[in-house]
Amino acid sequence: MNNPGSHTEILPHLFRQEHAKMTAVLCRHFGLKHVEIAEDIASDTFLKASEHWAIHGTPGNPIAWLYTVAKNKAKDYFKKLSVFETKVKNNPEKKNIHYEFEFEYNDQLIADSQLAMIFAVCNPANSSKSQICLALQILCGFSVEEIANAFLTKAETIKKRLQRARTNLRNDKFQIRSLSEAAIVSRLSTVLKTLYLVFNEGYFSKTSDQHVRKELCSEAIRLGMVLTDNALTDTPQVNALLALMCYQSSRLEARAGDNGEIVLFDEQDREKWDKSLIQRGNWYLINATSGDEISAYHLEAGIAYWHTVTSDAKWQHILQLYNQLIVIDYTPIVALNRVFAFAKVYGRKKAVVEAEKLELTGNGHYHGLLGYLYSESDTKKAIAHYEQAIQLTRSKKERQVLAELISRCAAGYAQ
Missing domain, CATH: 1.10.246 (Serum Albumin; Chain A, Domain 1)
Known part of the structure; x- marks a missing residue:
């Protein structure tokens, strides 16, 4: 004892x-x-x-x-x-x-049971939000209060969401005694999407005043590693997602200042980047190339890899990867990130034309990007877009960053 x-x-x-x-x-x-x-x-x-x-x-x-x-x-x-x-x-x-x-x-039974439970919880009958809530509660051990805090939602709302999701879980005919290849094929994309969403909620929280929630990132990686421990689920897509999460997690310590404020990528202290996580990401990315498949996770992992490289030549590679990603998995954030990479390669003036083609006028990130693109050529427009971004952004931390960028523009304008 x-x-x-x-x-x-x-x-x-x-x-x-x-x-x-x-x-x-x-x-x-x-x-x-x-x-x-x-x-x-x-x-x-x-x-x-x-x-x-x-x-x-x-x-x-x-x-x-x-x-x-x-x-x-x-x-x-x-x-x-x-x-x-x-x-x-x-x-x-x-x-x-x-x-x-x-x-x-024994260890093997525990690992097999947990793997099967991941597939059981990721029930396509539940919405993405419900899947994340259920995963956080059953797979990660989060309390209702912790989940409510993560989603900036009342505990009662989370309880109702979990009750509905649990009813679907109980009514499902899914068997966790053995995990068949058919079950893996039918649900793997849902499992990976759930882990991806859990990680993103931790890496760039849209629902909490905390910009970064490290515990969500670590849980997503832990569950991803459970998948790689089984031959049936150790697939190129799984390894690509783990590579992406490792690369992104390597910068967690550098993404927040001493008072929790957001530190922009170009201003991060690279000495705070976790080199061991970058190396682990490299290992998973190599494993991800074992097949012929190129998924969105492969492309995002490749983009995240190039962000760990210091050479300015990386932006050509990043833009090429975004050009591929936007074809197979278009989202507004992918389109906006592609324009940012375009600006790094071809300059901000040409990137303004690319950005305005998107017409995402109700998106705060769209106006934040235009603020950045105009900041060198038209300070008035830059400030106007930053102010519009503040109006459309719920995150307190993001509003603080945008206010700081307005101050910088105003100081430059005054000079």
Whole structure:
């Protein structure tokens, strides 16, 4: 045993790391219809750990202790359920039902269960927002309050969204006991999209006053790595997405100042970039080239890679990748980012023409880009676009950056 107080340090970490895995293992044996029971058993296990370890100290193998307790709690629950069905309710149809009390919880089973749970949670019947909420709660262990804070939404709204999503999850015929190739083919794109959205919400939050939410980024990467640990899901697309997330995450420390303010890319301290994450991104990107497929994740990973390079010649490569990306996966943000790269290659004056073709007048990023493009040639127009961007931007952090850019333009105009 360790000292009695050490549990206060290890238990929160274990909860975040093991609660979702434990829920997945329990659901593997008892089915998704019992997902709430599985979560309750997992939560009760950690509650017992907090009480027991406070008195007796942390066990030598805390993870094994937790899974043993969870297994015993599951066994007790289903014994009581069996007694209730056969004796109290006197339901003859239930008399021959025998629940599987004994099960193993080795590393391979936990990994397989968690992988299958990822595919179960990413149910195409749910909206993107619902999938993210469900993933954060079931796969990442976030509370309703944490999810509500992440989406800048009332807890009650999140509860209703989760209730609807959970109903679809329980009604789904998806089996997590084994993950078939057919299940992977049918849901992999939804799984990757969900992880992509979770990461983006962490990397560039649209719903929180926090510009960066590192815990969401790390959870998306962790779940992506679960996919690469299985031969069936270790695909080029998965590796491309992981490469993208590693490259982007390498700059997290540099993207915020001491007071949480946004630091623009050109002003970031490159010494704060995480070189090990860049190297890991390189490794995943190499793995992503094992097939003939070029997905949007491949192109975005390539763009993110070139952003780690210091040479100005990188912008030619970035523009070429955006030219490909905009064809296969057009979004307003992709179009705007392409124009920014165009400006780096051909100059801001020509880029203004490209930008105005988009006519995204109701988009704050569109006006922010035009403010940047006009800042060298027409300060009045630049300020007007920055002011329009402020009106269209919900993020407090982004409004602060835009206000600073207006101040810089005004100072230059005054001179």
